[in-house]
Amino acid sequence: KFDREDKIDYVFKVVATGDSAVGKTQILSRFTKNSFCFDSKSTIGVEFQTRTLTIKGKVIKAQIWDTAGQERYRAVTSAYYRGALGALVVYDITKRRTFDNVARWVDELRAYADTSIVIMLIGNKADLVDLREVPTEDAVEFAENKGLFFSETSALSGDNVESAFFQLLEEIHGIVS
């Protein structure tokens, strides 16, 4: 019997971080289920979602972890980061504060995660153009200074979600293979 599990070449753990309500859970559902849930939450206890895809001829299972609301209490533990090969640090382009806090999330990754972790900065809710508080250039500059990849996404419309994940996963693949 054909079993896809037998064919998996790599499992990549990716963690999502960033302030509460920036859209982490919705980005994950967009990527793993191509869905957006208007009355989501609160994701208490949900650990990870997966999607299996092919990169450069290899079957990769992306296991993407969600903070499950713990970020609200700054109770994200070192166990959450353990073994992660990639990270999404998400902010909301309509909330300056969530961008100002990005440095703290990156510091936490640097402290707890593996030194080779690939980090993608994500400015989410890009569909809310009229409410923008964070100029794209500010994020580009920050990402360059910190050595992060960067993308603006909309979990609502789906814009750039797929490409951001593929860029991250391709980069991880380049490191592990």
Ligand code: GDP
């Ligand atoms: P989390 O706490 O970071 O996991 O954030 P959620 O995924 O629960 O999203 C928080 C709120 O923002 C919810 O009301 C979502 O419907 C909304 N949201 C998430 N992503 C987007 C987006 O790309 N565009 C818009 N307009 N709203 C979004």
